Amino acid sequence: xxxxxxxxxxxxxxxxxxxxxxxxxxxxxxxxxxxxxxxxxxxxxxxxxxxxxxxxxxxxxxxxxxxxxxxxxxxxxxxxxxxxxxxxxxxxxxxxxxxxxxxxxxxxxxxxxxxxxxxxxxxxxxxxxxxxxxxxxxxxxxxxxxxxxxxxxxxxxxxxxxxxxxxxxxxxxxxxxxxxxxxxxxxxxxxxxxxxxxxxxxxxxxxxxxxxxxxxxxxxxxxxxxxxxxxxxxxxxxxxxxxxxxxxxxxxxxxxxxxx
Amino acid sequence: xxxxxxxxxxxxxxxxxxxxxxxxxxxxxxxxxxxxxxxxxxxxxxxxxxxxxxxxxxxxxxxxxxxxxxxxxxxxxxxxxxxxxxxxxxxxxxxxxxxxxxxxxxxxxxxxxxxxxxxxxxxxxxxxxxxxxxxxxxxxxxxxxxxxxxxxxxxxxxxxxxxxxxxxxxxxxxxxxxxxxxxxxxxxxxxxxxxxxxxxxxxxxxxxxxxxxxxxxxxxxxxxxxxxxxxxxxxxxxxxxxxxxxxxxxxxxxxxxxxxxxxxxxxxxxxxxxxxxxxxxxxxxxxxxxxxxxxxxxxxxxxxxxxxxxxxxxxxxxxxxxxxxxxxxxxxxxxxxxxxxxxxxxxxxxxxxxxxxxxxxxxxxxxxxxxxxxxxx
Numbered sequence: 312x313x314x315x316x317x318x319x320x321x322x323x324x325x326x327x328x329x330x331x332x333x334x335x336x337x338x339x340x341x342x343x344x345x346x347x348x349x350x351x352x353x354x355x356x357x358x359x360x361x362x363x364x365x366x367x368x369x370x371x372x373x374x375x376x377x378x379x380x381x382x383x384x385x386x387x388x389x390x391x392x393x394x395x396x397x398x399x400x401x402x403x404x405x406x407x408x409x410x411x412x413x414x415x416x417x418x419x420x421x422x423x424x425x426x427x428x429x430x431x432x433x434x435x436x437x438x439x440x441x442x443x444x445x446x447x448x449x450x451x452x453x454x455x456x457x458x459x460x461x462x463x464x465x466x467x468x469x470x471x472x473x474x475x476x477x478x479x480x481x482x483x484x485x486x487x488x489x490x491x492x493x494x495x496x497x498x499x500x501x502x503x504x505x506x507x508x509x510x511x512x513x514x515x516x517x518x519x520x521x522x523x524x525x526x527x528x529x530x531x532x533x534x535x536x537x538x539x540x541x542x543x544x545x546x547x548x549x550x551x552x553x554x555x556x557x558x559x560x561x562x563x564x565x566x567x568x569x570x571x
Numbered sequence: 572x573x574x575x576x577x578x579x580x581x582x583x584x585x586x587x588x589x590x591x592x593x594x595x596x597x598x599x600x601x602x603x604x605x606x607x608x609x610x611x612x613x614x615x616x617x618x619x620x621x622x623x624x625x626x627x628x629x630x631x632x633x634x635x636x637x638x639x640x641x642x643x644x645x646x647x648x649x650x651x652x653x654x655x656x657x658x659x660x661x662x663x664x665x666x667x668x669x670x671x672x673x674x675x676x677x678x679x680x681x682x683x684x685x686x687x688x689x690x691x692x693x694x695x696x697x698x699x700x701x702x703x704x705x706x707x708x709x710x711x712x713x714x715x716x717x718x719x720x721x722x723x724x725x726x727x728x729x730x731x732x733x734x735x736x737x738x739x740x741x742x743x744x745x746x747x748x749x750x751x752x753x754x755x756x757x758x759x760x761x762x763x764x765x766x767x768x769x770x771x772x773x774x775x776x777x778x779x780x781x782x783x784x785x786x787x788x789x790x791x792x793x794x795x796x797x798x799x800x801x802x803x804x805x806x807x808x809x810x811x812x813x814x815x816x817x818x819x820x821x822x823x824x825x826x827x828x829x830x831x832x833x834x835x836x837x838x839x840x841x842x843x844x845x846x847x848x849x850x851x852x853x854x855x856x857x858x859x860x861x862x863x864x865x866x867x868x869x870x871x872x873x874x875x876x877x878x879x880x881x882x883x884x885x886x887x888x889x890x891x892x893x894x895x896x897x898x899x900x901x902x903x904x905x906x907x908x909x910x911x912x913x914x915x916x917x918x919x920x921x922x923x924x925x926x927x928x929x930x931x932x933x934x935x936x937x938x939x940x941x942x943x944x945x946x947x948x
Contacts, residue, residue, distance in 0.1 A: 367937060369934075370931075370933060370934040370937035370938075371937070373930065373931055373934040374930075374934060374937065374938050374943050374945075376928060377915055377917070377928040377930070377944070377945075377947075378944070379921075380917065380919035380920060380921050380926055380928075381917065381919075381920055381948075384920045384921050413931070414934075435598075435599065435600065435926045435927050435928055435929070436919070436924070436926055437597050437599075437922075437924060438922065440921070
């Protein structure tokens with residue numbers, strides 16, 4: 312049995328699937344690494360924000376602390392991969408610093424992505440456990456309403472949108488959404504389609520179309536419960552529909568390589 | 572000048588360092604609150620931790636003998652094999668190493684060192700005794716123990732603290748003997764231990780209840796009973812035959828407390844220990860025993876209120892998920908994260924040492940909600 316040497320924490324099962332796909336591309340060991348997500352579906356009475364995604368990272372890390380003596384006895388490195396969202400890099404770094412300090416009692420003082428900091432965990436232990444911890448933020452670009460691009464922002468959806476293969480090829484099932492979005496945004500309706508929502512919907516429809524086209528019968532089944540199966544589609548078709556050598560992935564690839 | 576227990580001063584245990592005691596080779600716990608819950612699997616060391624707290628605060632031969640009784644050790648056998656008498660106290664059953672318990676309290680520190688010394692039969696002389704079962708035991712020293720006496724030496728020190736006492740099992744005897752070869756121990760902090768499954772005799776409970784009434788604290792006991800069972804209207808002691816606590820229900824019916832099952836007996840025992848012993852240290856093993864899960868939150872709320880009111884520090888153990896969840900909920904609802912602390916105790920697979928990992932109550936809630944381990948799994 313191979314021990315888990317590295318843990319990568321990501322926000323959602325979709326992020327986990329993509330990190331697995333990109334991990335294969337950079338030849339990460341599939342057995343020595345565990346990719347865990349922050350997406351457990353919570354008790355509906357508890358505010359979702361507290362339990363899911365980047366808001367839960369501090370609690371997730373603290374939960375891992377106890378497991379370092381049981382499930383993860385050989386872990387040397389922890390990577391935190393969160394969405395950049397519309398926060399700037401500094402705000403995201405501060406968020407991770409705060410989460411690590413909450414969990415382990417030491418502020419790693421990250422100043423940039425991909426930087427490794429050594430954390431010593433000694434609560435209740437005679438011999439402290441030493442770990443290397445690092446972070447990275449998933450991002451692409453967001454189309455702003457005035458046709459400008461906001462770079463280094465967004466999340467997995469915006470990244471996948473940016474690295475789709477053959478962007479010049481028209482995919483009506485996804486591309487025609489812009490007609491709908493324009494129609495809504497130019498109407499007098501109070502409901503507007505934000506760039507984030509558009510990108511998410513575009514990607515979902517793109518993956519649906521790809522699943523139907525490339526996965527045959529099993530692809531059709533996916534369409535019935537797509538949200539739950541999106542991560543499976545990313546895992547299955549990631550190499551086929553996304554350009555894993557895209558320049559937008561350069562830093563992400565470098566980050567994952569540090570967990571080899 | 573020796574430290575005497577000052578019942579008007581609230582001293583909290585701030586930290587404890589345990590060396591070579593039971594399953595603890597070298598264990599430290601700090602960052603404690605007023606109410607501390609220790610969760611973990613069976614045999615994780617939870618009971619031993621409470622025992623260390625008791626022995627660290629009441630380091631007497633009486634405590635040693637009490638622990639042997641609580642663990643239902645076969646002390647009768649120690650007359651034949653004195654070398655077995657203290658073995659279970661030592662880490663790895665290695666009596667050659669010294670037990671050391673260092674308890675840091677508000678304003679002071681107590682260091683207790685315990686070591687075992689043994690004498691051969693020759694040095695204590697040969698004895699032939701008539702045992703209580705009236706069988707004359709003819710002892711063949713070639714087939715039985717070579718050890719004639721095994722002594723535990725308990726030595727304590729600290730700021731204004733110095734004491735020494737011994738407890739010895741001698742071959743051919745049935746009970747240990749005590750000896751104070753130096754200054755006697757004077758408690759700094761009154762400490763009470765409620766072992767798992769312990770049921771206080773009814774007449775003792777009745778006496779404690781009368782004491783609470785005499786001290787004008789009956790309302791607290793009654794409120795505690797009503798928190799568990801709202802149908803309870805009143806409680807009183809009746810001295811018919813053996814004194815016993817009786818419960819009066821809303822419909823006027825009256826029945827002995829004993830008939831209400833273990834839970835209510837346990838709740839009354841714990842409440843009485845708190846209200847009658849302000850500023851004490853209370854240790855409760857397997858606190859959930861006998862208490863229905865629907866009452867867990869009420870019980871914690873009651874304990875939070877009483878420990879604050881009577882300035883009692885509490886350490887409890889549990890392996891019940893429901894009891895731990897109720898603890899977290901009550902702490903969260905009362906904004907009591909500073910007072911209520913949760914520790915997960917387990918054996919490290921890295922170095923086999925026992926570890927108590929303090930889990931922030933927010934994180935505990937997260938782990939409960941997302942079905943992640945929080946009891947040493």
